Each structure stands twice: as structure tokens, then as C-alpha cells.
Amino acid sequence: MLKQAHLEEAVRRGVINARQQADILVIAREGDDDSAAEQQDVQNIDNDEDLRLVGGGNDLFVTVGILMLFSGVGFALQTWLGDNQIIRAALMAVLMWLVAEFVTRQFRMKLSSTVLGLGFLGYTAAILGIYIWETLDLAKIADNPQLAFGLRPTIGSYGSAFFGGIALISILYFWRFRVPIMSAAIAISLTGFAFLWTFLYFYDGVTDGRVQLPTVEQVPLILERALMMPLICGIVVFCTAVYFDLRDRERSTVWSDCAFWLHVISSPLLVHPLFILATGQDVVLGKIEPGMTASIMLGLLISAFVYVALAIDRRSLLIPTLAYFGSLGVYYMIESTANSTGLPPLALILLVIGLLVIMFGAGWQRIRALIVRPTLPTSLINKLPPIRV
Template structure:
């Protein structure tokens, strides 16, 4: 029976092109919807759902458990042999993880196992860089005298850039070798950390040079609100990169689609938090929303915009963090009055509201996309977005 894997292999070997693959998938879906095919027991090569491809099956889970057990044992052995020599232990673990990935990832393309190996390799290589910087700067002395941190400014920029830049380079190399999608998230996080570092140093230098005056207590909320521009800009860049990957793989059949999934997961918090605070007028010092109808209206508009964008690009990975954030923070204040009048706990109402939304979107995602997205966007743009499978 023809499967999605067969089609992917056919594209890689040049037997068919991407457009022909999409036509075959559409034909399979049309056959599935045809009533005359009921009872045949045939399974389409691609479903109408968002295929995350995070787990490759029972054997993948089995191998993942074996990997965790193997490296747990190796960790105890290295600790026994090498003692507190953390640098060498981390280096040996990283080398062993790479060698196992050459077998598990390169030869068998096991998805969950490859993700675990990739995260493990990235963790140990990051530890190597961090331990090196810790020793060179002798950061242990800061525990006894925190004021010494002010003297690190001449070197913190270069070493901080080496840390975040090193993680980004390692992630790129690992992705180039093994094509593990979660490395895209690691690249995004490391570059975002680099942007935050230099933004902080820029304002720090402005204060020490006398170009920027220290804010008064009254000015602190305004300064904190302006500081939200940095995560918002980073979130927009990560989101646009994810959308670019989505547009170049409408049928979600390549590794770039999986990379886009992880980038949407990273971009959602970076976008939601600053927009939530800026739009609702939340007091970033006390952590409360200003009372009134304006905050509620702006919160509702924000939720609607994120839902619409998630439907348009067919990415629940963008919507789930959004609903979780709004449900835990924004909706609490909106329904607090209702909870106080009914005697129900606010958490119960939050769970009810968010649970109903998740079930509704989960059960009828593509139908909701067809009802909302198709009539509101031009055909030329719809043809570039992931197809609406109804």
C-alpha cells in the first residue's frame, strides 16, 4: 500500500516532483471522502490533521527508553572514573551521543530518539562552553562578592556572545548533519538570548557613560514597558521565519514543516506576553490589569487575532501557548467578578472556558478553517497557505 513515506522517498529520488506529490495526496483525500469507498479499509497517505511527526512508533519509543537507560549508566560510570572533572565528562558524553546519533538518526531516522539525542548533545556541548567561561572568568568568586560583577563588563559581551553564538553554531552543525527539527528551536532561543544580552549591555553602557540617566521610581513602569519591544521584535522575526518554512512546504511533507512547528512554539510566548501587557494596560510592576472595559475589549481582540492567524497558517502550535497564557492570566481577571458572584473558584471557570475552546478547535479544526479563513482571504493568498482539507 502506498504511504506518505513512499511519496517522500519518490520525491527525494526524483521519481515525482513536489507538485505531483501534492496532487496524489489530494486524490487520496478525495477518494476518502467519496461514499463509494466506504468499507474498503484503505488508509489515505496524508490526513487532514497537522502531522507533527514527533514519534515514529512503538519501536521509536522502545529505543528512546534504551537511550535514556544507556546514558544514565554511562553518566554514573564516568562520574565514578573521573570524579569532579565535569569538562571531560561532558565532552565524552557529547561524543558518545553523536556516535549513537550516527546510527539511530542517520540510519533509521527515528524521530523521538533523534530528538532526545539532539537535546542531549546540545545540553552537554552547552555545558562545555559554560564551564569554560565559568573557569576563565572565575565566576565562583561572585558568590562571596556580587559587586565584582560590575567589573566584568569589558569581557561579558565577548564571552556572552561566545556562549550564545556557540550554541547557535552547534545547533546549525547538528541540523546540517542529522536534520533534527528541534534544532531550529535551539537556534531561535540562542539568537534571542544574544539579542537580549547586547540590548542589556547597550543600556548598561549608556548609564555608566552618563548618556542615560537612572530612572526614578515613577519612570520604572514606563521603562519596563519599553523593554518589552525586544522580545516582541524577536518573536516577530521567529514567527516570520516559521511562516516562510510553512509557505515553502504547504503539504507538510518535509523537515522544514517540522522546523516551523518548533519555531511557532518559540515565537508564541515572545509575541503573546508583550502584546498582552501593551494592549491591556497591565501594570508590569504589580502584575494586574487596569480595570475597565478597554482592557477586556483589547484582550478579546488579541485572542481573536491569534486564533485567526493560527487558523490561516494551520498551526495549532501557535494557538495552544496563546490559549494557555491568556487562560492563566488574562481570562482570570475577566471572569473574576463572575466567580465571586457565583461562588465558583476562578480556576474552575478558566478550565471550563479553555477546555471548551480546545475541544471545539480540536474536533472541527479544518471545518472552522473553511468557515472563517476561506471567505475572508483572497484566493491568491489561500493558494499559498496550507490547503483546507474539507
């Protein structure tokens, strides 16, 4: 008997697409009067951004088993091996890889595979971190911070080995198991690599005399210019995610899931720098109350993110964006003085965000059709994810 799991496997292998899967399920249930509500749910499958993070009750059950298994193994290894952290981490990583050969390769359990992938990556990163910590004897810096200046000849190579190692491990794990969250790990590690060398470049400029130490008045300007690095990294990660989306318009392959995680990573990298650059706010030093001009710029910035999210059909880009602005508004209202009068500008922003979330949750595809379809050329719309109304 044909089951939904068979159809999901057919979608994963590229035999059919997600829309065809939904149509087949609708046909299979047309004769059952008692499943009318369920038919409506199936017809609406393509109206939502399918995260494919959990494979079902059995996936959750196995995930709990994995957490219990490795918790027990961790306590046992700590008892047997004591303080030998590298050996313990290596054994845990090897065991997680072996379990992934069964859970991920054989049964493609989504949540369990994600937990195993993150665990394997965490233990391998711990091995690299512990090795670098012990090799450079970083514990001495806590007692004598001046020793940090003597690490410059080696910090670049060891830092590159750390971030590059995590990226290579993530690529290897993805090549073997096709776990989408590894794309986020690759993006984060490469972003860390870029931050490291940007810092070392300016540090070398100061020590060589090419760059003067900033005065207190110049600190805000330096911080503002420093925002260019996360902004550039966010643009690169976002463009990579859009590329994956364009090569999988039907959202039926692992590349679509990779794009989801890349959008989650790119959103904070884009939002924070653009917020400060567009509104002139100094979040680092605590000034976050925007005036009228800054509030207008903030509203335009939110509108731009909303429009892009609608165009590429990615709420995973929009949710962190709204969460950022919402948390910023909450922070401002908590820090506001008791004698302030009138409605704070960011309170209005919070109201708008709340309405947007409810409205988008109720009719995402209809809003896409109303906003995106009339404003973009047909040639571009045909390359974007289909508008399903």
C-alpha cells in the same frame, strides 16, 4: 510488499507529497471491508497538523534504550573522572553524536533523534558554560556582588561566544542530521544574543551618563519599553516559520517540522508583550485583573491569534497562546479576594478558551474554510497551506 514506512520515506525524499501518500493508502485498503474505520482515519490524515514527533512503537522502545544507556554512561564517567565536568560532558557529547549516526542517519527515528539532539546540545552548552564560569571565576560574585561591575569589558565577548556557539552547534547538527528541533535551539540562542546586547547597550548608557537611572515612578514605563525586544524577536521568529510553511504547503518535508518548533518559540515571545501593551496590565508587579476596556482588548488579541493560526494552519501557534491566557486566568481567580462578587473578566476568558479548544479540535479544517476562505483573497489563499474539507 509496499508498506506505510516506504511511503513515509518517499514523502521525506520528495518523491510524493503527503496528500498522495494518503490517497495511495486509501486505494490499498479499498477492498478490505473490515478496515472501513481505518480507511476513514487515513482519509483524515491531512485534516490534522502532523507533528511527526514519534515514529512508532519501535521509536519509543529505542528512546527508552537511549535514556538508559546514557544514564549508565553518565554514572560510569562520574565514577572514573570524578569532578572533571568538561571531559565528562565532551565524552557524552561525542558518544551521542556517534549514536545519532546510527539512529538518526540510518533509521530516521523521530523521537530518538530529538532526544539525542537535545542531549548533544545540552552537553556542548554545558562545556561552554563551565568554561566561561571557570574563566571568569563567577563563583566569587555570590560572595561579593560588586565584582559583577568589573565584568563588563569581557561579558559581551564571552556572552556572545556562549550564545553564538550554541547557535553554530545547532546549525552544524541540523546540517548533519536534519533534526527539526534544532531550529528552536537556533531561535532561542539568537534571541538570547539579542537580549544580551540590548541589556549591555542600556547598561553602557547608564555608566556613560547618556541614560539616567529611572525613578521608582518610571520603572513601569521602563519595563513596558523593555517588552519591545522580545516582541521584535518573536516577530522575526514567526516570520521565519511562516516562510518555511510557505515553501512547503503540503507539510511533507523537514522544513515544515522546523516551522512547527519555530511557532512554538515565537508564540510566548509575542503573546506576553502584546498582552501587556494591549491591556495595560502590569504582570511584573502583580496587577493582572483587567477592567472592561482591557477585557475587550484581550478578547480582540485572542481573536487575532486565532485568525492567524487558522490562516497559516498552525495549532502549534495557538496552543501556547491559549495556555498563556488560560494560566493567567487561573492565577487571577486564585488571587482574587474572597469577598469579590460577580464573574471575574478573566473567568469569562477561560470559558471562551475552553470552548475554542473543543470546537477547534472537532473541526479545525471546517472552521478554516468558514473563516479564512471568505476573508482572504484567492491569490493569498493559494500560497497558504491548502484548506482540506
